[in-house]
Amino acid sequence: MSExxxxxxxxxxxxxxxxxxxxxxxxxxxxxxxxxxxxTFGAMLFAYGYIRNSAADWPLVFExxxxxxxxxxxxxxxxxxxxxLLAVRDAANENRAGAFKWAMITAGLGVVFTILxxxxxxxxxxxxxxxxxxxWGAPMFGASFFAVTGLHMAHVAGGVVALVVVGLGFKAGRxxxxxxxxxxxxxxxxDLVWMFVVPLIYLLNMKR
Amino acid sequence: MSAPNSxxxxxxxxxxxxxxxxxxxxxxxxxxxxxxxxxxLILAAIQAYLAVMFFMHLRDEKPTLRLALxxxxxxxxxxxxxxxxxxxxxxxxxxFAK
Amino acid sequence: xxxxxxxxHQAPTGFIRKYVFSLDHKIIGLQYYALAFVAVFTxxxxxxxxxxxxxxxxxxxxxxGLLSKTxxxxxxxxxxxxxxLMTMHGTLMxxxxxxxxxxxxxxxxFLPIQIGAEDMAFPRFNMMSFWTTFIAFCVLVSAFFxxxxxxxxxxxxxxxxxxxxxxxxxGQAVGQTxxxxxxxxxxxxxxxxxxxxxATTLDLRTxxxxxxxxxxxxxxxxxxxxxxxxxxxxxxxxxxxxxLDRVAGTSFFVPSGLNISDHMxxxxxxxxxxxxxxxxFFGHPEVYIAILPAIGIVSHILICxxxxxxxxxxxxxxxxxxxxxxxxxxxxxxxxxxxxNPFSALVFSFPTxxxxxxxxxxxxxxxxxxxxxxxxxxxxxLFCLGFISMFVSGGVSGFFLAQPSIxxxxxxxxxxxxxxHMVMGVAAIMGVFAGTYFWFPKMTGRMMNETxxxxxxxxxxxGTYAIFMPFHYLGLAGNVRRYSAFTxxxxxxxxxxxxxITFAALFTGAAQLIFIFNLxxxxxxxAPAPANPWECTSLEWSTPSSPPPFDNFGGKHPVVYHxxxxxxxKSSTGDYLMQTSPxxxxxxx
Numbered sequence: 077m078s079e080x081x082x083x084x085x086x087x088x089x090x091x092x093x094x095x096x097x098x099x100x101x102x103x104x105x106x107x108x109x110x111x112x113x114x115x116t117f118g119a120m121l122f123a124y125g126y127i128r129n130s131a132a133d134w135p136l137v138f139e140x141x142x143x144x145x146x147x148x149x150x151x152x153x154x155x156x157x158x159x160x161l162l163a164v165r166d167a168a169n170e171n172r173a174g175a176f177k178w179a180m181i182t183a184g185l186g187v188v189f190t191i192l193x194x195x196x197x198x199x200x201x202x203x204x205x206x207x208x209x210x211x212w213g214a215p216m217f218g219a220s221f222f223a224v225t226g227l228h229m230a231h232v233a234g235g236v237v238a239l240v241v242v243g244l245g246f247k248a249g250r251x252x253x254x255x256x257x258x259x260x261x262x263x264x265x266x267d268l269v270w271m272f273v274v275p276l277i278y279l280l281n282m283k284r
Numbered sequence: 285m286s287a288p289n290s291x292x293x294x295x296x297x298x299x300x301x302x303x304x305x306x307x308x309x310x311x312x313x314x315x316x317x318x319x320x321x322x323x324x325l326i327l328a329a330i331q332a333y334l335a336v337m338f339f340m341h342l343r344d345e346k347p348t349l350r351l352a353l354x355x356x357x358x359x360x361x362x363x364x365x366x367x368x369x370x371x372x373x374x375x376x377x378x379x380f381a382k
Numbered sequence: 383x384x385x386x387x388x389x390x391h392q393a394p395t396g397f398i399r400k401y402v403f404s405l406d407h408k409i410i411g412l413q414y415y416a417l418a419f420v421a422v423f424t425x426x427x428x429x430x431x432x433x434x435x436x437x438x439x440x441x442x443x444x445x446x447g448l449l450s451k452t453x454x455x456x457x458x459x460x461x462x463x464x465x466x467l468m469t470m471h472g473t474l475m476x477x478x479x480x481x482x483x484x485x486x487x488x489x490x491x492f493l494p495i496q497i498g499a500e501d502m503a504f505p506r507f508n509m510m511s512f513w514t515t516f517i518a519f520c521v522l523v524s525a526f527f528x529x530x531x532x533x534x535x536x537x538x539x540x541x542x543x544x545x546x547x548x549x550x551x552x553g554q555a556v557g558q559t560x561x562x563x564x565x566x567x568x569x570x571x572x573x574x575x576x577x578x579x580x581a582t583t584l585d586l587r588t589x590x591x592x593x594x595x596x597x598x599x600x601x602x603x604x605x606x607x608x609x610x611x612x613x614x615x616x617x618x619x620x621x622x623x624x625x626l627d628r629v630a631g632t633s634f635f636v637p638s639g640l641n642i643s644d645h646m647x648x649x650x651x652x653x654x655x656x657x658x659x660x661x662x663f664f665g666h667p668e669v670y671i672a673i674l675p676a677i678g679i680v681s682h683i684l685i686c687x688x689x690x691x692x693x694x695x696x697x698x699x700x701x702x703x704x705x706x707x708x709x710x711x712x713x714x715x716x717x718x719x720x721x722x723n724p725f726s727a728l729v730f731s732f733p734t735x736x737x738x739x740x741x742x743x744x745x746x747x748x749x750x751x752x753x754x755x756x757x758x759x760x761x762x763x764l765f766c767l768g769f770i771s772m773f774v775s776g777g778v779s780g781f782f783l784a785q786p787s788i789x790x791x792x793x794x795x796x797x798x799x800x801x802x803h804m805v806m807g808v809a810a811i812m813g814v815f816a817g818t819y820f821w822f823p824k825m826t827g828r829m830m831n832e833t834x835x836x837x838x839x840x841x842x843x844x845g846t847y848a849i850f851m852p853f854h855y856l857g858l859a860g861n862v863r864r865y866s867a868f869t870x871x872x873x874x875x876x877x878x879x880x881x882x883i884t885f886a887a888l889f890t891g892a893a894q895l896i897f898i899f900n901l902x903x904x905x906x907x908x909a910p911a912p913a914n915p916w917e918c919t920s921l922e923w924s925t926p927s928s929p930p931p932f933d934n935f936g937g938k939h940p941v942v943y944h945x946x947x948x949x950x951x952k953s954s955t956g957d958y959l960m961q962t963s964p965x966x967x968x969x970x971x
Contacts, residue, residue: 091939093587097349101503101585111357115615118361129371208631216651219632264339271331275324279314367659369723
């Protein structure tokens, strides 16, 4: 049987069809994970909206202090998106120390964000909000708030761990530019979810 | 991806400022005009567009990637809107409310 | 992309790295196949127990009392235990058989080979996705052995009964939590798997293997993974919220003022419909996750055995895409009688009926291509014909169920059970059988026994019709599903039909022993397979050995010159041209 074959070892990349998107597979996978996760968060927010719509006495509780706190958290998270871009820039220029520094700053901002968020949780819990009751009205308020923001916080925490691991690995030369790049993508996505969490969870439920 | 040059970072800083400004505007709008769902979502969508296109560099990728990722996701999220009819109906039909 | 092209990895030598925690997509495919195999026979035995209990409610089943002292005291199944068996049957079959066997098992094994890759894009991910599935399976099966057994809420786990803890009945305490956990883990495994499939298909195609030259079954796996990527992403938070309802006291899915077993439930403010919406938003795409790979397998095998291309296999691919697209628009047709807004029911009914258009086009392409073709009759092609028959018979009853006004009568009757068992269950399983007979020579290097295979087909084909056609008549007669016994009322005249079904089920199940025997006998004693026993054109038949070597093509990289299905042409090899053959096709002989 006459079959043309190419020797794999000696030819490398040109024996493959080009990827339709011209990006590394790992980046494609991260993008696909992001749209999948967007549907996950979408379903969470839709569930929250459904519960909120069907409640007759949904509590509108967030004082302006909470709103300003949320705005501060937005500021921190968006700033961390900027710093992670600086890490990507340094990584692209093979500036391993710089990339490490910016990745750690980003992770640090993620930790600050989480702490601020936990403070918000603690103050709500202190006011008597539980997943099954609260002092003001529809009992599902606490469940929705904790479920949506908890899932987001889990994503932030996961991102912090990933950034530290990848940052250290990149500094030591174990990881390549694309690892920094895909975790930066993930980090932006976490930021993007927060852009919807703030108006839908905080602003819609502010005291009027 | 090409290495972002200084000009690229300049754009990034502008986008960074714009996203933060929209966040502030969003809060101010919510406080002064009331947080209507439509207004909130439009502002959030602009923020998200900026983040996806500039922070995540989707603008610099091939158009096929945009086509592969964005319409499908939006389609799925749009289809989920079919659940609202039931959520409102439940509020109107509630027979054993407190 | 360069990063994958250069990762030429060495074949492992140790047993653990080679067969257990293997990175080789072929081993992982076989692992998935083995898992589905265990799950399908567990599920089948459960269905036997259910059928026996239905017609002989007081007959003790030897040994069952050991499995559950409370559920089957003395081997006699209680009504609750009947529902528990049913739940496990459904969950095992839908998640661990219909999702795993045609998609994950065959897809893992043959997708990389068919596109000329040496492995999946991310072998480690691949291994993780199998072992995560395995953990999910163990968590689910462990429900048999804890507390008072597995849950009884069905594979759909309808809230509120699934969300309130132990009050609704046995198995609803620990068992239901394990169920939620298992499906949650399964979602993660599916996500990993589908990410890998998409990246492999897009990035690892060999030279000349453009997207339009991919075999139809590779397209089916690709489209399926795109559906799975977004569908399981919605089931994931649904399971999360269900678990929260059960362990954290939230009440996403439990309404206020619910009194179960004389216990006022503390939950307030949720909606059972929300669970149904989230679940079926995943659940309907899941149906196509089960059937699309089977459609691809069947088309691929039929083309090979017809010795000619389908009347446009590209239209088949477009139809599969259309079905994938529509699958997200129709989930409400599972909920016509749930108390959903009747207006939504109308809106969901329309796209549901539209789905019949691509489905009908596909069927017409199959039938039109078969018409006048010189079909080679073997076990694989017979099972393909069986698939088409089941797909049509089961699909036609879908017309009725898709219309809210008719569904009011048929909802939750045996008509529905017959419908989905035929079009989703048996059809997909027939696709898996066809794939097994077709690819067994490549997977093991030996042929399966054709005589036994044909016996297996005819007995299975007749048997499944004997089981599931009467289901439709039972449903039309008003027999409600999920009843564990028929009391002295209008259902009594139907009991002889149930007896017939039970005999047919036991008979069809026994016929599967032929398959098991054939599988193991042929694995060790079968006739050695030639390199390309079916004279098929796609790349999996151009590997240097059967089973293929560790890197599939022995260090070489195949180059593709043709569309996938060059049959009925004049060439040096006969009436077909391999995709890898640089020869040009001559005139049609």
